[in-house]
Amino acid sequence: MPARERPRMRLGHDKRLPLTLGVILVVGFLSVNLYSFTVSSNAVREMLVQNTLPLTSNNIYSEIQASLLRPIYVSSLMAHDTFLIDWMAQGERDTDQVIRYLQAIQQKYEVFSAFVVSALTLRYYHHDGVLKTLSEDSKKDQWFFTMVPHPNAYRVDIDTNEADDNQLTIFINHKIIDTDGRFIGVTGVGLDVANMSQLIADYKARYDRDIYFVDRRGIIQSHADERLIGTADIHERAGISAIADQILSGEQGSLVYSGDRGPVFLRYRFIPELDWYLLVEQGERAAVARLRTAFYHNLAAGAVVTLIVLLISTYTVRRFHERLARMATIDRLSGLYNREAFEALFARASASARRYGQPLSLILFDIDLFKHINDQHGHLAGDRVIEQVAQLVQRGRRANDLLARWGGDEFVLLLADCDLAAAHRLADGLRQAVSDAIVVPECNRPLTLSLGIAAYHQNDTLDELLGRADEQLYRAKAAGRNRVASGA
Numbered sequence: 001m002p003a004r005e006r007p008r009m010r011l012g013h014d015k016r017l018p019l020t021l022g023v024i025l026v027v028g029f030l031s032v033n034l035y036s037f038t039v040s041s042n043a044v045r046e047m048l049v050q051n052t053l054p055l056t057s058n059n060i061y062s063e064i065q066a067s068l069l070r071p072i073y074v075s076s077l078m079a080h081d082t083f084l085i086d087w088m089a090q091g092e093r094d095t096d097q098v099i100r101y102l103q104a105i106q107q108k109y110e111v112f113s114a115f116v117v118s119a120l121t122l123r124y125y126h127h128d129g130v131l132k133t134l135s136e137d138s139k140k141d142q143w144f145f146t147m148v149p150h151p152n153a154y155r156v157d158i159d160t161n162e163a164d165d166n167q168l169t170i171f172i173n174h175k176i177i178d179t180d181g182r183f184i185g186v187t188g189v190g191l192d193v194a195n196m197s198q199l200i201a202d203y204k205a206r207y208d209r210d211i212y213f214v215d216r217r218g219i220i221q222s223h224a225d226e227r228l229i230g231t232a233d234i235h236e237r238a239g240i241s242a243i244a245d246q247i248l249s250g251e252q253g254s255l256v257y258s259g260d261r262g263p264v265f266l267r268y269r270f271i272p273e274l275d276w277y278l279l280v281e282q283g284e285r286a287a288v289a290r291l292r293t294a295f296y297h298n299l300a301a302g303a304v305v306t307l308i309v310l311l312i313s314t315y316t317v318r319r320f321h322e323r324l325a326r327m328a329t330i331d332r333l334s335g336l337y338n339r340e341a342f343e344a345l346f347a348r349a350s351a352s353a354r355r356y357g358q359p360l361s362l363i364l365f366d367i368d369l370f371k372h373i374n375d376q377h378g379h380l381a382g383d384r385v386i387e388q389v390a391q392l393v394q395r396g397r398r399a400n401d402l403l404a405r406w407g408g409d410e411f412v413l414l415l416a417d418c419d420l421a422a423a424h425r426l427a428d429g430l431r432q433a434v435s436d437a438i439v440v441p442e443c444n445r446p447l448t449l450s451l452g453i454a455a456y457h458q459n460d461t462l463d464e465l466l467g468r469a470d471e472q473l474y475r476a477k478a479a480g481r482n483r484v485a486s487g488a
């Protein structure tokens with residue numbers, strides 16, 4: 001049956017189920033994903049504050065301790081070296097001697113620089129020679145004069161190195177005390193800040209966290225961005241300024257501040273060896289970046305699954321509706337349209353005939369003495385005959401003609417663009433074809449039809465048209481069956 005001919009029968013809303021499924025899936029996927037994203041983000045945050053950042057801080061602290069231990073040890077060794085103490089006590093006579101000593105230290109321990117400054121002469125001896133004489137008036141030399149009242153034996157300072165193009169250097173300054181307990185100078189080694197910065201940059205790459213040091217005043221002393229060193233103050237930096245005092249008054253702890261890209265989790269720890277604070281921080285965005293990516297991937301997967309379910313359910317529902325529509329419009333035994341479908345299709349065909357002013361004829365036909373076939377050969381044989389007639393007429397009809405089983409052994413054939421005379425000829429041909437092709441089961445007589453034809457009149461109802469065709473059919477039966485009767 002051509003699809004375009006199928007009568008439109010509302011058998012349900014075939015979009016409702018896929019839509020409902022779609023909504024349930026979208027809401028389900030969204031809520032499950034959002035929930036798991038929120039739970040995992042909270043877990044990551046908690047992990048960051050309670051575990052990851054403190055652990056990182058501890059690891060770095062240990063590494064710092066390990067990397068400073070050696071230079072501090074070397075400085076201490078120099079400060080207690082009897083050669084140096086004696087040499088100073090004896091009036092710093094042979095300069096070459098002390099320079100060779102400093103060179104040996106610098107080479108042996110592979111430090112950036114080795115130096116000694118005398119409190120007596122204020123001369124600054126460097127492994128390359130005598131650098132200068134310190135002056136109490138020079139701002140640059142204050143580090144030395146502040147060493148005297150310093151409570152500890154050594155101090156870690158960060159400063160530009162005049163002996164090496166003013167490069168930033170970490171100095172381990174160690175007091176030299178003579179045998180009488182008097183302060184006679186400072187000795188120590190210098191470490192390249194670039195190395196330290198590299199170390200911190202490595203941490204950043206390894207842990208994806210910002211790691212830097214500030215002194216007790218809040219001035220950044222070591223940072224992957226060297227421009228900040230010695231100049232930037234955390235009291236003046238956006239976000240962290242709000243918690244700067246809290247950091248600088250504690251030993252260690254975890255804090256949160258709002259950075260320009262969301263909350264930043266910070267772990268601070270005071271490092272007594274450096275007299276600095278170690279700060280380890282990580283933005284929430286970076287911490288949950290992977291989760292966010294997973295969230296988007298899950299959503300995409302959910303969208304694909306939803307789409308597939310929508311397609312499958314739409315296809316299934318459509319197939320189901322088509323079957324239902326077929327069941328509701330097709331007569332099971334003959335495979336022809338049933339009465340309801342014919343009524344709907346007639347309305348369309350008659351409207352078209354009216355619009356284009358074309359003739360329309362209806363043939364109502366009935367198998368002659370069908371009851372006998374049933375009675376003598378059984379209902380199944382009768383059914384078989386109905387099938388045969390239906391198939392034969394269906395095959396012979398024109399594409400625009402509508403054929404339906406009207407009930408029992410009665411059929412209707414609506415002939416589009418066909419006047420009464422042409423319909424009569426066609427009906428007779430049909431009658432002939434059936435009696436030529438089909439025999440009554442088990443008795444060799446040909447099966448015959450009686451056919452009544454009526455022409456469609458403007459504004460006829462189906463009942464009116466059928467009524468007139470039925471009269472003609474009655475006439476054909478009355479006249480002895482196996483014939484065609486027609487009338488306007």
Ligand SMILES: Nc1nc2c(ncn2[C@@H]2O[C@H](COP(=O)(O)OP(=O)(O)OP(=O)(O)O)[C@@H](O)[C@H]2O)c(=O)[nH]1
Nearest residue numbers: 366367368369370371372374379380382383408409
């Ligand atoms: N096998 C079968 N029989 C049916 C079916 N529907 C109706 N019938 C029978 O078809 C017969 C119809 O008989 P009628 O059309 O009234 O009478 P007839 O024997 O064909 O005689 P005329 O129409 O006067 O030639 C009845 O016996 C119905 O029981 C069906 O689906 N299958």
